[in-house]
Amino acid sequence: MKYPVSLRITQPLYNQLYQHLFPGDGDEHGAVLTAGIVETSKGTRLLVRDVFLAKDGVDYVPSTRGYRALIAQFVADKSHYCATQNLCYFAVHCHGGQDQVAFSADDLASHERGYPALLDITKGGPIGALVFAKNAVAGDIWTSEGRYPLNNMVIIGSQIRSFYPSPKPRPRTADPKYDRHARMFGDVGQEVLSNLKVGIIGLGGAGSLINEWLSQLGVGHIVAIDFDRVEITNRPRIVGSTRWDAMEWLVRQPFPWVQRLGKKLAKHKVYVAQRVAKRANGDIQYDAIVGSIVDESVAKKLIDADFIFLAADTAQSRLVFNALAYQYLIPGVQVGVKVPVDQKTGTIGDIFSATRHVHPFAGGGCLNCHELISPSRLQEEALSLEERKEQQYINYEDIPQPSVITLNVMATGQAVNDFLMMFIGLFEPDQLLYHQMNKVRQRQSDLVEPMIQADCLHCSSHERSNRAKGDRGSLPCL
Amino acid sequence: MKPDVENAIAELKAAFPRHQVEVTPDARGGASVIVHGLSIGQQYSPSTSWVGFTLVGQYPHADVYPHFMDEGVRFANGEGWKAGLSVGKWAGRSAIQISRRSKRWNPAVDTAATKLVKVLEWLRSQ
Helix, strand or coil, X not given: CCCCEEEEEEXXXXXXXXXXXXXXXXXXXXXXXXXXXXXXXXXXXXXXXXXXXXXXXXXXXXXXXCCEEECHHHHHHHHHHHXXXXXXXXXXXXXXXXXXXXXXXXXXXXXXXXXXXXXXXCCCCCEEEEEEECCEEEEEEECCCCEEECCEEEEECCCCEEEECCCCCCCCCCCHHHHHHHHHHHHHHHHHHHCCEEEEECCCHHXXXXXXXXXXXCCCEEEEXXXXXXXXXXXXXXXXXXXXXXXXXXXXXXXXXXXXXXXXXXXXXXXXXXXXXXXXXXXCXXXXXXXXXXXXXXXXXXXXXCEEEECCCCXXXXXXXXXXXXXXXXXXXXXXXXXXXXXXXXXXXXXXXEEEEECCXXXXXXCCCCCCCCHHHHHXXXXXXXXXXXXXXXXXXXXXXXXXXXXXXXXXXXXXXXXXXXXXXXXXXXXXXXXXXXXXXXXXXXXXXXXXXXXXXXXXXXXXXXXXXXXXXXXXCC | CCHHHHHHHHHHHHXXXXXXXXXXXXXXXXXXXXXEEEECCXXXXXXXXXXXXXXXXXXCCCCCCCEEEECCCEECCXXXXXXXXXXXXXXXXXXXXXXXXXXXXXXXXXXXHHHHHHHHHHHHCC
């Protein structure tokens, strides 16, 4: 298991756990968490899928070897569930105190008595224990290869919060260039941004704006994914693109073969974005990926991201983005603009921009529950060009759509500001982040109530749902 | 083939036990599937045909459509094809295309087998 080990839990599950552990009686309470897991070269994330609360006096009782303990039947039921669902098992209890917590000697002794057998029952786990104070958490994680402490816990909601076993030392003073930022969200906020890994899927008109703003904000690591090259018609919208990037001197020639050569030699959008980001922040770690998010090897680059922006508009990219959000507990936002044009009359319809948050819990804006991932378009997009022609489908992606930079700003500006408020803690924990639609011609903004499908394979607790399964689920890639 | 596609094919074989199910995997985790000898209704000549379709790698999130049947099938009364039926091509062969998109496809419930049953019911109701 790669260290550091962190635990990710969504705000609704954390609220449920917190209210059970800290009801105001000052006493000790217990629970069990189940979790999926994701391991990368940079560390391990445990992804909480279920919270099972132990009833006081029934499942969590006085113990002869410590203050209280989970009864054997409760442990057996939950560990069996983990074994059958291929999940990790973590016993939870609370201590007093606020900002600092550690296991007692009795706690550690009980782990040593019980966890070797539990590792066998759960087919290698990982398993372990977590102890909570009101603003702190510590963990003792057991695997077949060894035993690891928990580094931190991340709570994913409208405010992204991290808890540690003890308070972190004060961060160093932010770079003077971020002085105006630090006056708003402090050196701590600037350090939070510098430690984030953010994915951007699609580096066209909308994605290139997001890319520039994140770089200027001081985000430390961007993974930019797009397979496309800059075209002459993109130039008015792609931030920082030049005539040379689009090979205009070739594309504007009257000879078709020279035009084709120019298009073939044009720069990939991700490399333009990388140049823009590096100019804004020379220290940024930048992964420019020429490829499609539908390709599993590309999608896997984002499994340890902290946030993902989706700025590509295909059903396939929506499907994989939504799956990443729920399977790996990564919040994200989809942005888009629609300018409907009547093909016969040329009349412009209701122009709208959409900023759709997808947070990894039921009611968090799941694109599948909102019927924003068309099953029929998924089928069409998976076919080859030849097959689509044979089956007489219109290739929507090949019909140029109207697009204007200032309309893209409406969706992306909202999205990036929301992202900022979430990570620097300026949203209240209960701030609702509903899908937001802006009707541009009417100057009207509408919020869309969350939709929940009880058997959704992304966000529900259905046994086939991949929510929080991490590497133990499969991504819907090709 | 992706595990979900393999499961779909196993369900099809279970749902149509007396019919040959021919499977050709593709390079992206999906497969072309043909179920042979299906009864499509007396209003057609012949009244049986193979029915084929593509399961893409993103099944069950992706719908299963269109379906195809033998190019030699005609309405027995000589009428031309109505909406939903047309002459097309599939997997390199000429075929009659059956376009039945599912507006309410639910990947937790709908399967390639249930969709084929619905397509056959629709064909028989024409």
